[in-house]
Amino acid sequence: MKILGIDIGGSGIKGAIVDTERGEFVSDRLRIETPQPAKPPVVADVVARIASHFDWQAAIGCTFPAVVQHGVTLTAANVDDEWIGTDAKALMERQTGNPVIVLNDADAAGIAEMKFGAGRERRGLVVILTLGTGVGSSLFMNGQLVPNTEFGHLIIRGKDAEWRTSDRARQEKDYSWKAWGKRLSEHLQYMETLITPDLFIIGGGVSKKYEKFFPHIRCDTQIVPAQLRNRAGIVGAAIAAADLK
Ligand code: BGC
Numbered sequence: 224m225k226i227l228g229i230d231i232g233g234s235g236i237k238g239a240i241v242d243t244e245r246g247e248f249v250s251d252r253l254r255i256e257t258p259q260p261a262k263p264p265v266v267a268d269v270v271a272r273i274a275s276h277f278d279w280q281a282a283i284g285c286t287f288p289a290v291v292q293h294g295v296t297l298t299a300a301n302v303d304d305e306w307i308g309t310d311a312k313a314l315m316e317r318q319t320g321n322p323v324i325v326l327n328d329a330d331a332a333g334i335a336e337m338k339f340g341a342g343r344e345r346r347g348l349v350v351i352l353t354l355g356t357g358v359g360s361s362l363f364m365n366g367q368l369v370p371n372t373e374f375g376h377l378i379i380r381g382k383d384a385e386w387r388t389s390d391r392a393r394q395e396k397d398y399s400w401k402a403w404g405k406r407l408s409e410h411l412q413y414m415e416t417l418i419t420p421d422l423f424i425i426g427g428g429v430s431k432k433y434e435k436f437f438p439h440i441r442c443d444t445q446i447v448p449a450q451l452r453n454r455a456g457i458v459g460a461a462i463a464a465a466d467l468k
Pocket residue numbers: 287288289290298300301327328329330353356357358359360373375385
């Protein structure tokens with residue numbers, strides 16, 4: 224099935240048509256700068272612009288970098304506060320005139336990794352962490368998503384883990400790979416004490432440099448880099464929306 228996937232991020236909103244059986248783009252990828260301030264109506268306008276660029280009249284899968292329950296965005300760690308309590312699904316459906324599913328960005332990336340990437344055919348408890356501006360997480364038990372886990376906001380050494388282990392923290396605080404790897408290890412070890420996973424998959428843009436920081440990671444669980452890289456959000460959103468059509 225061909226589905227339009229859209230990935231809403233803090234700096235860019237990206238869309239492409241995805242072949243959900245193969246996990247591949249079957250169109251070009253359109254990127255539009257996220258308008259600032261990124262309030263709900265202007266962001267929904269960009270989503271509608273992307274849909275009309277592809278002349279799209281069918282289901283759309285759309286990621287959002289916050290907790291999304293039944294289409295309503297409930298948090299706003301790195302996005303405009305006006306999103307808290309917004310019915311994002313209803314808003315996007317109104318703007319695009321199409322059925323839309325809205326889901327957390329890390330959950331979408333996880334769906335794509337489990338189907339086409341590093342988590343393919345993996346049973347048991349799998350955690351995907353996306354390390355970017357924020358830290359996103361998704362949790363799968365025998366391939367079934369448990370949505371909105373938000374492990375990026377665990378409190379470690381009295382601080383929101385995201386402030387220590389996001390790629391933004393690494394860059395802004397100029398951590399060495401070793402120093403950052405140590406912080407990431409603490410984060411992973413804390414998750415191990417809570418849920419004893421079978422596999423960690425590390426995603427986000429920085430995962431392509433995994434050879435620099437994996438040697439500094441200490442944890443008991445198997446850890447692998449994500450494979451879909453910046454395609455994961457769009458592909459996962461499209462897979463999630465495939466059920467709508
Ligand atoms: C948000 C998550 C999101 C992650 C990555 C975090 O700050 O709370 O919902 O998945 O950033 O964008």
